[in-house]
Amino acid sequence: MKVEIDLEATDPQGRSFIGWAPVRATARLSEANGPPGPADITLRNGGLAGGGRVVFDLQRSDAGTAELRLTLPADGSEVEFQVAGDFQHPSTDPDDAAIDAIVPAGGVVGRCELMVRIRKNAVKLTPAERDRFLLALGKLNDDGAGPFQSFRDTHVDSSRAEAHGYPGFPPWHRAYLLDLERSLQAIDPAVALPYWRFDEPAPGLFAPEFFGMPSADPAQGDVIQFPHGHALEFWKTDPTHDPIERRPRYDIAVAPPQSVGGQPFVIDQAATLALGSGRYRGFRMMEIAPHGNAHTSFDGPVNSVPTAAKDPLFFLLHANVDRLWAFWQWLNRRTDPNDPDTYHLSGPVRPPNNIGHKLDDTMWPWNGSTTPPRPTFVPPRGSFASSPITARPGAQPTVRDMIDYQGVHGGAALGFDYDDVPFELRP
Ligand SMILES: [Cu+2]
Numbered sequence: 001m002k003v004e005i006d007l008e009a010t011d012p013q014g015r016s017f018i019g020w021a022p023v024r025a026t027a028r029l030s031e032a033n034g035p036p037g038p039a040d041i042t043l044r045n046g047g048l049a050g051g052g053r054v055v056f057d058l059q060r061s062d063a064g065t066a067e068l069r070l071t072l073p074a075d076g077s078e079v080e081f082q083v084a085g086d087f088q089h090p091s092t093d094p095d096d097a098a099i100d101a102i103v104p105a106g107g108v109v110g111r112c113e114l115m116v117r118i119r120k121n122a123v124k125l126t127p128a129e130r131d132r133f134l135l136a137l138g139k140l141n142d143d144g145a146g147p148f149q150s151f152r153d154t155h156v157d158s159s160r161a162e163a164h165g166y167p168g169f170p171p172w173h174r175a176y177l178l179d180l181e182r183s184l185q186a187i188d189p190a191v192a193l194p195y196w197r198f199d200e201p202a203p204g205l206f207a208p209e210f211f212g213m214p215s216a217d218p219a220q221g222d223v224i225q226f227p228h229g230h231a232l233e234f235w236k237t238d239p240t241h242d243p244i245e246r247r248p249r250y251d252i253a254v255a256p257p258q259s260v261g262g263q264p265f266v267i268d269q270a271a272t273l274a275l276g277s278g279r280y281r282g283f284r285m286m287e288i289a290p291h292g293n294a295h296t297s298f299d300g301p302v303n304s305v306p307t308a309a310k311d312p313l314f315f316l317l318h319a320n321v322d323r324l325w326a327f328w329q330w331l332n333r334r335t336d337p338n339d340p341d342t343y344h345l346s347g348p349v350r351p352p353n354n355i356g357h358k359l360d361d362t363m364w365p366w367n368g369s370t371t372p373p374r375p376t377f378v379p380p381r382g383s384f385a386s387s388p389i390t391a392r393p394g395a396q397p398t399v400r401d402m403i404d405y406q407g408v409h410g411g412a413a414l415g416f417d418y419d420d421v422p423f424e425l426r427p
Contacts, residue, residue: 001029001031001032001033001039001103001109002029002030002031002109002110003027003028003029003030003039003041003072003101003109003110004027004028004029004030004110005025005026005027005043005099005101005110005111005112006025006026006027006078006112007023007024007025007083007112007114008023008024008025008389009023009114009389009390009415010388010389011189011388011389012388015094015095015114015115015189016112016113016114016115016389017114017115017116017117017189017389017415018054018083018084018085018114018115018116018117019084019085019116019117019118019406019413019415019416019417019423020084020085020087020118020406020417020421020422020423021084021406021407021413021417021423022057022060022061022064022082022083022084022423023082023083023084023389023412023413024060024080024082025080025081025082025083025099025112026078026079026080026081027041027043027070027072027078027079027081027101027110028072028076028077028078028079029072029073029074029076030076030110032074032076036074037074038071038072038073038074039071039072039074039103040069040070040071040072040103040104041069041070041071041072041101041102041103041109041110042067042068042069042070042101042102042104043056043067043068043069043070043081043083043099043100043101043102044066044067044099044100044101044102045066045067045086045097045098045099045100046098046099046100046108046111047091047096047097047098048093048096048097048098050092050096051091051092051093051096051097052085052086052089052090052091052092052096052097052114052115052116053066053085053086053089053097053116054083054084054085054086054097054098054099054114054116055083055084055085055086056068056081056082056083056099057081057082057084058080058081058082059082060082060425061082061425062422062423062424062425064082064083064084064086066086068081083099084423085097085116085118085417086116087422087423088419088420089116090116090117090118090120090419091115091116091117091118092126092128092129093115093128093190094115094189094190095113095114095115096115097113097114097115097116098111098112098113098114099111099112099114115190117190117192118192118417118418118419119192119193119194119195119319119323119416119417119418119419120192120194120195120418120419121194121195121197121419122194122195122196122197122202122204122205122210122316123197123200123202123204123205124419125194127209129194130194130209130210131231132188132190132191133184133191133192133193133194134210134230134231134232135188135231136184136185136187136188136191137184137231137232137312138231138232138233138234138235139187140180140183140184140187141232141235141236141312143234143235143236144235144236144237144238144239144240145236145239147183147381149239149380150379150380150381151176151179151180151183151309151379151381152237152238152309152310153379154176154309154365154379155176155305155306155308155309155314156306156375157305157306158374158375158376159364159365159374159375160305160306161355161373162355162356162363162364162374162375163176163356164287164305165287166345166354166357167280167284167343167344167345167357168354168356168357168361168363168399169284169287170284170287170321170322170325170402171343171363171399171402171403172356172363172399172402173318173321173322174322174325174402174405175363175366175384175393175397175401175402176318177193177315177318177319177322178385178414178415178416179366179381179384179385180193180315181193181416182385182386182387183381183385185387186385192416193315193316193319193416194316194319195316195319195320195322195323195418196313196316196317196319196320197269197320198255198256198266198290198294198297198317198320199255199256199258199266199267199268199269199272199290200255201252201253201254201255202252202255203252203253205316206248206252208225208226208227208230209227209230211224211232211312211313211316212224212225212226212230212232212244213225213248213252214245214246214247218247221245222245222246222247222299222300223243223244223245224243224244224245224246232244232312235312237301237307237310237311238310242310244300244310244311244312245299245300245301245311246298246299246300246301246302246311246313247298247299247300248297248298249296249297249298249299250297255268256293256294256297258271260293263289264289264290264293265289265290265293266289266290266293266294266297267289267290268290269324269327272286272290272324272328273324273327273328273331278332278334278341279341279344280334280340280341280342280343280344281341281344283325283328286321286324286325291317291321294317294320294321295308295317298313302314302317323418323420323421326405326418326421327418327420327421329342329403330421330422330424333426335403335404335406335408335409336404336409337359337400337403337404342403343359343399343400343403345357345358345359355373355374356374356399357399358399359398359399359400360398360399360400361398361399362396362397362398363397363398363399364378365378365379365382366383366384366395366396366397367396368382368383368396383395383396384396384397387415389415390412390413390414390415391412392407392411392412392413392414392415393414402414406423408423408424408425408426
């Protein structure tokens with residue numbers, strides 16, 4: 001007897017990737033040489049020890065279990081089930097997770113390898129995970145000649161109003177990060193964007209083998225000193241010049257300060273999650289503290305909107321901003337876009353600056369709009385990067401498309417998850 005297991009979240013090369021949100025899968029008898037009639041099998045986690053783990057259910061739920069019994073018809077027709085990553089058991093390597101189909105006697109009659117691909121805290125990556133990420137990033141930059149240019153040229157002064165200062169700040173940046181992550185995954189599908197928890201010490205991130213540090217002597221300038229052979233050694237923030245320049249204004253043995261001069265600065269996670277008492281209108285003020293202050297904790301391009309995305313640290317900083325939003329959404333059940341506490345365009349409509357911030361607005365640059373006050377150009381990469389594992393959010397995402405990223409209210413997930421934010425269906 002043989003059982004064939006297929007996942008919806010599979011790319012054309014046959015590689016499957018899941019997160020915490022369940023995805024549809026099927027099992028069928030592909031070779032029925034056992035006793036005639038239907039076959040009883042059990043689906044079970046079959047991954048490597050310490051690797052990604054999976055859970056199963058018959059319906060899309062947040063109550064998946066480690067085993068699931070199925071009866072497969074003798075005629076080979078498919079039986080549907082749902083599979084999800086087992087929260088807090090992400091993969092570290094491609095295909096270190098697997099679904100095994102077991103017969104009652106105990107033999108494995110089918111197997112489907114996959115990856116539980118999750119965005120993780122940068123300082124908790126294995127050296128192999130870190131290096132895969134850096135290698136993909138270096139290739140995307142390609143010494144300043146690669147597609148990274150297009151991302152660098154998206155987060156600029158002329159797009160400031162599209163992406164900042166209004167309620168669309170979190171959704172626009174969620175889209176921007178996902179677009180970049182998908183571009184990295186086109187290079188290495190096992191990569192997920194790590195995040196920098198700026199409210200915790202992260203000396204492992206500002207280490208030579210990761211994002212590096214400038215010379216200890218400020219007189220030598222702020223150019224990051226990468227060891228020879230590092231994937232970002234020849235990173236160019238612009239095609240012809242400018243390596244990465246960055247100098248922390250705080251001691252990297254600790255986190256940036258939570259307050260400066262009595263004012264909130266890089267406030268910690270608990271203080272961030274408490275902003276606005278569960279209402280988006282107040283929560284989005286996190287754009288200033290901690291987000292803006294995390295940027296200004298450095299000298300260098302990363303501390304200013306028009307240049308920040310030249311430094312790849314931008315994307316780890318913003319992955320944490322996005323994670324905080326995702327965590328807040330989970331904590332407060334803020335996944336229904338129609339709930340004004342989930343998304344709220346506050347204050348009077350102030351055209352034209354709030355263009356791109358209303359719930360059903362498409363967003364520049366993915367919408368291709370070059371009508372002022374938007375930028376009068378579109379970066380060369382064009383519409384939003386597609387994913388082989390999910391159809392969402394489409395080529396021209398709206399603000400709404402970014403909110404329920406796990407598909408809690410139905411529909412497919414956007415295809416990313418954070419290591420400490422579960423999938424939960426709630427009343
Ligand atoms: Cu930012």
